[in-house]
Amino acid sequence: MTDAATRPRADLRRAPERYRSTPAEGIETRHAFSFAGHYDPKNTHFGALLACNEETLAPGAGFDEHRHRDTEILTWVVEGALAHRDGDGHAGVVRPGMVQHVSAGSGVSHTERNVGGAEVPVRFVQMWLQPDSFDTPPAYGLRRVEPAADGLTLLASGLERDAGTDALRLRRSDAALYLVTAGPWQPLPALPQAPYRYVHLTAGSLGYRTVPGPKGSGRSMAAGDSVRVTGNAFADPTAGEDGVELLFWEMHSELKYG
Template sequence: MDVRRARERYRGGDPAAGIETRHAFSFGPHYDPDNLRFGAVIACNEERLAPGAGFDEHPHRHTEIVTWVVEGELTHRDSTGRETVVRPGDVQRLSAASGVRHVERNAGERPLTFLQMWLAPLEPGGDPHYEVVRAVTDSTPYALPEAGATLHVRRMAAGERTAVPDAAYVYVHVVRGEVLLAGEELGPGDAARLTDAKDVEAVAATAPAELLLWEMAAR
């Protein structure tokens, strides 16, 4: 298990424009050849947007982009013609495939915090695809077969336990609260990368605790 603390993330974004970003992996000008990916995950960015701030239209290719809103509302528009508002508890997925362009903004009056995770597809190409699954529950895994991955959401009361999937790769991100993962204390923004996970448990030390777990097959 490789633990990465929130304070160790690369700082990015444009604070003067109301954009603050924390990168968990090598990203843009923050190049780290030893931290390019884990399993299918190639980026895990914590984004904080002030009201009115956002990312102007920009392109993506050959990437599965999954977004989880922590607080506030994210307004999304893309070249497939979709325009949606994503709220806490929703899973947004944009499959860039052969190419897509999109805009992401905080059109609300409150600060916006969201987590955006990029996964490498098993095969490049195809047609862009977009969807939002509203109010994802703990008992409903979100499958991403294009990347050989499944997202699990865990919300726990203090003292509650949850099993970590047995898998070749598991990426665990703490959204809120504090948890014990295989005896290691993790707080908000901390992450753990598990290889060949088996019989691993997470225990909530405080409530509410919220975890995102990517279960990934060997590639």
């Protein structure tokens, strides 16, 4: 663990601060980290997270066949439906309330498109995580999520403690992804502690304090905002008037090299 990971910090990034790209007609992407033509050496990753993209595909639009390697790719659809097809014979349609996992391993080619016949855009969040096992056979998973009664739903995990659960299995042994929900003005459920925690709001709003106690400044978040948390920052998170839905990463180490 680096010293930076032990210092309490809640680094809030607003939705309009994301890098915007339009790689093809009908596609708009908002990037949280350096990506393609957008490069900032101070913003290449957080923990083991390499990308957190907000994607919008118009009816009939999509990403043509492209290749990934040694990347864990998690997709959460906010609105509409996303059709996935890859060169290993996997095909699926991801809808709201479902999570998809592509473990690229030694290499996989796939397409991602707004589902055929759609009359509305598909909006989704896609996150790329570095694995800690490389050059493995590609794998694919898709599951419908039953939200937990306490508002903390495990979506995917590589942690040994989560083996045998319904969570999709990551090839990163110290990271887990959750869906977190809370009703209007309700506190969030207790979030797992980790040196690196990443919060991305998909719907609603949220308030929190930068650190526990009276010295913590108040902050608010809206859909599309994110916060990068180290130490014991991000205190007393509470949903706003319309409740909140967010994606939450628990990560116990950052990128591994060599």
